[in-house]
Amino acid sequence: MKNQIYELQKKLKESNIEFIFSGIFSQGLIEELGLALKQRLQLQQAAKSKISSVFFTFVEQTQNIKQYEVSKENTEQFSVIAGSGVIAISSDDNGHCINSGNIIFNDDVEKLKEKLDKIISMNEEELRSYFREVSRKEIDMKNEKAGLGLIQIARKTANKIQYKFEKIDDSYSYYTLTVLI
Numbered sequence: 001m002k003n004q005i006y007e008l009q010k011k012l013k014e015s016n017i018e019f020i021f022s023g024i025f026s027q028g029l030i031e032e033l034g035l036a037l038k039q040r041l042q043l044q045q046a047a048k049s050k051i052s053s054v055f056f057t058f059v060e061q062t063q064n065i066k067q068y069e070v071s072k073e074n075t076e077q078f079s080v081i082a083g084s085g086v087i088a089i090s091s092d093d094n095g096h097c098i099n100s101g102n103i104i105f106n107d108d109v110e111k112l113k114e115k116l117d118k119i120i121s122m123n124e125e126e127l128r129s130y131f132r133e134v135s136r137k138e139i140d141m142k143n144e145k146a147g148l149g150l151i152q153i154a155r156k157t158a159n160k161i162q163y164k165f166e167k168i169d170d171s172y173s174y175y176t177l178t179v180l181i
Helices: 004-014 027-043 048-071 106-120 124-136 148-156
Strands: 017-022 086-092 095-105 162-167 172-180
Touching (some): 004 017, 017 027, 048 148, 106 148, 124 148
Antiparallel strands (some): 095 172, 162 172
16 A cells, blocks of 8 residues: 555645645634744745745635635534635745635635636736725625735735636535735
8 A cells, every 4th residue: 555645745746835734724723834834934045025925925815714614604514614725835936836725605706706806907006005995994794804815915926816716516616716926
């Protein structure tokens, strides 16, 4: 029998993945993983601005996964969503790529897609103005997410955010967000 962990490690190295976590994201875990990520980047002697941008993007993406899980806690389908989150960071000559993914309800896809498309279509000045506009609004966090983290992620990268929704079945899709810094 092959050593599955060794095979997984080989695949991760082939994909230039340096850092990966899959499971339930708690606040404490996000903080510990963030600290480990910062230390890894410092050991690689990455520029402080790069460390800051990668760290911020990592935290925002993991917080989005955590908040989505929490928002669905009292639903019958919570067990499908809980623990579906994953974050992976890879690096190559182009920079650091932060990929996250999690299962979401199909009913949530269109609203999130509209929000992402709006953010992706904006230039730097439009993003700055939109961030100010959204941050001034009163947001009922039970019903509406402001999207400030996504706006800030878009502001921290010179590259466009990429996303994908892959339909799993009639109820769920897998949402992937990719940011290159």
